[in-house]
Amino acid sequence: MRGKRRRFWWLSLVLLAGLVSWGGLGPVVPAAGDMADDHMRRGIQLDDLTLEEKVGQLFLITIYSANLDDADRDLIADVLPGGVVLFPMNIVDAEQVTALTNALQTEAQAVGVGVPLLIAVDQEGGPVRRLKDGFSPFPSVQLVGGAGSRDDAWQVGVALGQELAAVGVNMNLAPVADLHRVESGGVPGQVLYRRTISSDPDLVGELAGGMVDGMGEAGVIGVLKHFPGHGAATQDSHNELPHVDLALEDVQRTSLRAFEGAFSSSARAVMTGHLWYPALDPAVTRPATMSPMVLGLLREGMGFDGVVITDAMDMGAILREYTLSGAVIAAINAGVDLVTFGPHVSAQDQRVVINSTIQAVRSGAIPMERLDEAVTRVLALRVAYGLTAWSALDVNETEQRLLLDAHHQALVAVAENAVTVLDNAQDLLPLDSENQRVAVIYPSTYSHILNACWGIDPDLMWYGYTYQPTSQDFAAVETLAQNAETVVIFVEDLHQNTTQLRLAESLPPERTVTVLLRSPFDWERLPEPLTTVVLTYDSIPATHVAACRVLYGVVPARGRLPMAVGPYPPGMGVQLPEEVGDW
Structure with missing residues (x-):
C-alpha cells in the first residue's frame, strides 16, 4: 500500500537463542481496524457475514470447465469462495473467457455474499501466458529489465491490465519479483528461466512496482511473487521444498531488498513461495507460506499490511510433507489471507479443505481474530481497486475492449528501448x-x-x-x-x-x-x-x-543487460545513436 514511508531498523526474529536484526525501508499501511471502518463506510460489514461466508472469502478455488458447468456451479454454491483462478483448462479464447467470467460473477452474486469474485490468472508474459488466443503476446519481463525504465514497466502493466479487465479478470498473479540468479534461471528448463526482470534488486523493485502501478491504473490487482524470493533456490517447489541456504545479510541485500523496493509502489498483494530460508526461520524446516517468522518479517519488519496470497497449495513442496487441510490451516495461522488452489485439487478435496478450515475456526484452532483480520484485508483489497460492484461485459465487444493495435504500438516502443x-x-x-x-x-x-x-x-x-x-x-x-x-x-x-x-x-x-x-x-x-x-x-x-x-538506426540502441551474460556484466549495452534520415 502507498503511504508515508518510514524506516524499520529492526525486526526481532525469535530464535532458539538470541535475536536477529533486520533493517530497511517499508511503506506505512492502514491497520486492520482502519480497514474495517472503511468497509463500514461502504456498506460492507464484517459482522453481517456468516462463519462459512468469512472462510470462503479466504480461498481462490479451481473450476474444471471452460463454460461453468453444473459441477462448477455446485462447488461455488457449496464453498462461497472469495475468488477463482483460471488455468489452461478454463481458457479457449478472449470471447470465451469473457463469457466465463460473466457466468462466474453471476453465479457468485446469486449464491454468495454480495461482493464480486476475485478472478485471477497467471499472465506474466513470455514463457508464462495463460491468455493467448485473441490477446496480445506480452513479452518476457526480461525485456522490461532490458529497457530499464519504470515508465516502460508502467506502460506494460497498463496494457496487461487493460486486456485482463477487458475479459473480466481482475487479478494478475504477476509480476515475478524474484531476482535472476544462475541457480534458478540461467538454464533452459529451470523454473524461473526467462521469468525474472534482472539480477539487480533495486531495478527489480522499481520495475516490478511500476508494472503493479500500471495494472492498478486499469483496475487490476498485481500480485508480487514469490516472497521471500525464489531466485536463489536450486530446487523446484512444484516438486519439492527448496532449501535456500543464504546468510541473513545476503538475503537482506538481495531478495528482500527487491520486494522492499516493489512495496514502495501501490502494491497491495504479495504471493508467498513454498521454500525454506534457514536464515529467516532457523528453528523449523517449513515453507515460507506456513512460517510465522517469515510472514512476521513481511508484516512487522517490512511494513506490508496488504493481502498475503499463497502459491498453489497442491505443489510438491507442500504435499510431500503435509496434508492439504493441515497446510492450509497452518498457513492461515501464520498470517496468510488468501489461499490458492492449483489445477490438481479436485472439487471434493476443495470442499474438504474449506470445511476443515471452518471446523478449525469453530474449535479455536484458528482464532476468530485471525480469520477476521484476513477477511478484512481481502475485502479492503476489493475496495482499493473499485471491485465492490460488478456489471456484465458485452461478449460481442470483447475485441474492441482489448485495444490490441494500441498495445502492439506500446510494446514496440518498450521493445525499442530494450x-x-x-x-x-x-x-x-x-x-x-x-x-x-x-x-x-x-x-x-x-x-x-x-x-x-x-x-x-x-x-x-x-x-x-x-x-x-x-x-x-x-x-x-x-x-x-x-x-x-x-x-x-x-x-x-x-x-x-x-x-x-x-x-x-x-x-x-x-x-x-x-x-x-x-x-x-x-x-x-x-x-x-x-x-x-x-x-x-x-x-x-x-x-x-x-x-x-x-x-537500421531508425531509433537509437538504448538497451542494457539486466543480468550478466557470459563475460558481459549487468548494465552492458553498446549505445548507438539514431541515424539521420527520412524514415
Missing part, C-alpha cells in the same frame, strides 16, 4: 543501407521481421529459412551471403534449434550481425568469431519490429 547491442567490434551497426548491400536472413514463420526491415530498406536482400534449416536453406544462405556486404541473421532457442546455430556459424563472422530473438543466454552457444550480437529478449511481433528499427 534491444541491446552486446558488441559492435566490427562497426557494422547501424546498418548502412545507402552504401552497402544488406542481407536479412530470418525464420520464414516470422513475417514481421521481413516486413519491418523491408519497410526501412526496400533494397535489402532477404531469405526466409525453414524453422529447422534444411540443406537447401544452407545453400541459399551461402549464396546470399556471398553477394552481401553485411549479413543479419535472426535465430532463437539455440539450445534446441541446433540447426539454426549451424546456419549462423556458416556465415562470415566479420560481416555478420546475429540477432538472438528470445533468450540472451543463447549468446553462450555462439562461436567466438560471431562478435556483433543483438538481443531482443523475446520473439513476438513487437520485438521483431523493434529489432529492425534499432539495426
Whole structure:
C-alpha cells in the first residue's frame, strides 16, 4: 500500500537463542481496524457475514470447465469462495473467457455474499501466458529489465491490465519479483528461466512496482511473487521444498531488498513461495507460506499490511510433507489471507479443505481474530481497486475492449528501448543501407521481421529459412551471403534449434550481425568469431519490429543487460545513436 514511508531498523526474529536484526525501508499501511471502518463506510460489514461466508472469502478455488458447468456451479454454491483462478483448462479464447467470467460473477452474486469474485490468472508474459488466443503476446519481463525504465514497466502493466479487465479478470498473479540468479534461471528448463526482470534488486523493485502501478491504473490487482524470493533456490517447489541456504545479510541485500523496493509502489498483494530460508526461520524446516517468522518479517519488519496470497497449495513442496487441510490451516495461522488452489485439487478435496478450515475456526484452532483480520484485508483489497460492484461485459465487444493495435504500438516502443547491442567490434551497426548491400536472413514463420526491415530498406536482400534449416536453406544462405556486404541473421532457442546455430556459424563472422530473438543466454552457444550480437529478449511481433528499427538506426540502441551474460556484466549495452534520415 502507498503511504508515508518510514524506516524499520529492526525486526526481532525469535530464535532458539538470541535475536536477529533486520533493517530497511517499508511503506506505512492502514491497520486492520482502519480497514474495517472503511468497509463500514461502504456498506460492507464484517459482522453481517456468516462463519462459512468469512472462510470462503479466504480461498481462490479451481473450476474444471471452460463454460461453468453444473459441477462448477455446485462447488461455488457449496464453498462461497472469495475468488477463482483460471488455468489452461478454463481458457479457449478472449470471447470465451469473457463469457466465463460473466457466468462466474453471476453465479457468485446469486449464491454468495454480495461482493464480486476475485478472478485471477497467471499472465506474466513470455514463457508464462495463460491468455493467448485473441490477446496480445506480452513479452518476457526480461525485456522490461532490458529497457530499464519504470515508465516502460508502467506502460506494460497498463496494457496487461487493460486486456485482463477487458475479459473480466481482475487479478494478475504477476509480476515475478524474484531476482535472476544462475541457480534458478540461467538454464533452459529451470523454473524461473526467462521469468525474472534482472539480477539487480533495486531495478527489480522499481520495475516490478511500476508494472503493479500500471495494472492498478486499469483496475487490476498485481500480485508480487514469490516472497521471500525464489531466485536463489536450486530446487523446484512444484516438486519439492527448496532449501535456500543464504546468510541473513545476503538475503537482506538481495531478495528482500527487491520486494522492499516493489512495496514502495501501490502494491497491495504479495504471493508467498513454498521454500525454506534457514536464515529467516532457523528453528523449523517449513515453507515460507506456513512460517510465522517469515510472514512476521513481511508484516512487522517490512511494513506490508496488504493481502498475503499463497502459491498453489497442491505443489510438491507442500504435499510431500503435509496434508492439504493441515497446510492450509497452518498457513492461515501464520498470517496468510488468501489461499490458492492449483489445477490438481479436485472439487471434493476443495470442499474438504474449506470445511476443515471452518471446523478449525469453530474449535479455536484458528482464532476468530485471525480469520477476521484476513477477511478484512481481502475485502479492503476489493475496495482499493473499485471491485465492490460488478456489471456484465458485452461478449460481442470483447475485441474492441482489448485495444490490441494500441498495445502492439506500446510494446514496440518498450521493445525499442530494450534491444541491446552486446558488441559492435566490427562497426557494422547501424546498418548502412545507402552504401552497402544488406542481407536479412530470418525464420520464414516470422513475417514481421521481413516486413519491418523491408519497410526501412526496400533494397535489402532477404531469405526466409525453414524453422529447422534444411540443406537447401544452407545453400541459399551461402549464396546470399556471398553477394552481401553485411549479413543479419535472426535465430532463437539455440539450445534446441541446433540447426539454426549451424546456419549462423556458416556465415562470415566479420560481416555478420546475429540477432538472438528470445533468450540472451543463447549468446553462450555462439562461436567466438560471431562478435556483433543483438538481443531482443523475446520473439513476438513487437520485438521483431523493434529489432529492425534499432539495426537500421531508425531509433537509437538504448538497451542494457539486466543480468550478466557470459563475460558481459549487468548494465552492458553498446549505445548507438539514431541515424539521420527520412524514415
